[in-house]
Amino acid sequence: MTTELLDRQRPAAGTLFRFATAGSVDDGKSTLVGRLLHDSKAILADQLESVARTSADRGFGGDQGGLDLALLTDGLRAEREQGITIDVAYRYFATDRRTFILADCPGHVQYTRNTVTGASTADAVVVLVDARKGVLEQTRRHLSVVALLRVPHVVVAVNKIDLVGYAEDVFARIEADVRRVAGELGLHDAVSIPVSALAGDNLVERSVHTPWYAGPTLLDLLETLPTTDDKPATAFRFPVQLVLRPQGALAPGLDVGAFRDYRAYAGQIVAGTVRVGDAVTVQTPGQVPRTTTVAGIDAAGRELDEASAPHSVSLRLVDEFDVARGDLIGAAGTLPAPSAELAASLCWLAPRPLRPGTKVLVKHGTATVRALVSAVVGRLDLDTFEAGPAAELELNDIGRASLRLAAPLPLEPYAVHRRTGAFLLIDPQDGSTLAAGMIRNGAEQ
Known part of the structure; x- marks a missing residue:
């Protein structure tokens, strides 16, 4: 691997931006991702050669010199054989303005859970x-997931615009439909862009075929949208993962004085800023909160x-x-009072x-x-976007439930803290993930 290629794979200066793709079956998600990687020169020579060989074996033609760009993300053998995306494929690339982590999510209904992950x-x-x-x-389902997860920005890529003759009226009709559906879900800032993933229209370069479109290209938009790290400061939150302290015999020659007394967490x-000297509260599940002061912060x-x-x-x-x-x-004085009653969106x-009476594990931060x-409170109707009554939740359902915890936790609404307001439901028997949950306690009851 040359130095130039290595440098290309290293994160560029600037902010890190995470985005995911979603859509219905055969909407061209993987091709769009492949086009972004290809045009941003984030593909190594051997990867390109492998894609070219596989494309030739399939008899793929197209406008890109016979390259099936979807192969750059459809990495599983089953995905390549069936021509569909099954699992979330993560890719990393960088431009002069920003470094990206991209999650290519599947479009089939049975893989909605993968879209939630991405x-x-x-x-x-x-x-x-x-x-x-x-x-x-499925578009409505994905927009519902985006709204439920409170993803800060929604971009709708109206793909295959070349197959409708780059018709402005077709794009205008879809854009109006998107605005209506997104508005019903509270997604008031959704942006629509006419694109062709195969031909590259309005992805990296502005298309000459859509003179009626005056907005940004997809990459221009992704390079300028603010990240979650750009949000106003929120209260400091720090789930403890590991306790650090001396283990075993100390190496000869070490200054053991301070080292023996070293203890850190x-x-x-996951939110906010901490400084040496700050007052903080330590909350252990099921115990009374304790307040102390930060004596030091160590990293690398x-x-x-x-x-x-x-x-x-x-x-x-x-x-x-x-x-x-x-x-x-x-941060001291900001943690909510621990509660054993959890109201959630799932x-x-x-x-x-999922039925009432089911025993589960709740993984909240690093606590389980x-x-x-x-109780199962209701299920979201994807036609009306209203939560109707339901006795149970089935695979890929989006609904609400109430849980009783064995130990009280400091539960914050997902609307307030996206990280500390999220949790997982886990099967206590086999450890499999049952649901992704968003806390609705307090302000979202």
Whole structure:
């Protein structure tokens, strides 16, 4: 691998932006992703050669010198054989203005759970719509997921615009439909762009075939949208992942004085900023909160005066509390009172239905507690976007439920803290993930 290619794979200067693609079957998601990678020169020579060979074996023609760009993301053998996307494919690329993490999500209904996974950490979601078909039920489903997950930005790529003769009226009709559906879901800033993933229209370069479109190209928009890290400061939150302390015999020659007394708590800052000297509260599930002061912040062998989300650091505290994995450290006076009653929105991901009385594990941050489903409150109707009554939730359903926790947790609404307001439901028997959950306690009741 040449130095030039290595440099191309390293993150460029500038902000990190995470985005996901979603859409109905055969809307061209993987081709669009492949086009972005290809045109931003983020493909290594051997990858390009492999795609060219596979494309030739398939007899693929097209406008890109015989390249089936979807192969750049459809990496599983089953995906290549069936010509569909099954799992979320993550890709990394960079431009002069920004570094990107891209999640290519599947379009089939049975893989909606994968879309939830890909969109859960995204700064933006690019929803593809086939210009020949318009807004479909799966489009509505994906927009519902985006709204539920409160993804900050929604971009609708009206793909295959070349197959409708670059007709302005077709795009205008779909754009109006998107605006109406998005508005019903509370997505008031959705942006629509006419594109052709195969031909490259309005992806990286502005198309000469759409003189009636005056908006940005897809890449221009992705390079300029603000990230979640650009939001106004929120209260400091730090789920403890690991307790750091001396283990075993010390190496000869070390200054053991301070090292023997070293005790720190490692994890990722999920919200806000912490500084040395800040007052913080330590919340252990089921126990009374304790307040102390930050004595030091360490990262990669260096001492820091302050650190912000999403950096991973180690915190040293003035008081020697019994802090363990699963505890939450937050800015003093900002953590909510722990509660054992959890009201939630759920994306149900398991093949067996969710019914009242089901025993589950709730994984909230780094804490895991036992819980009982006390009620299934309702299910979202994708036609009306209203939550109707339901006795159970089935695979890919989006609904609401109430749970009773074995140990109280500091529950914050997902609308307030996207990271600390999210959780997973896990099967206590086999450890499989049952649902992705968003806390509705308090303001969202």
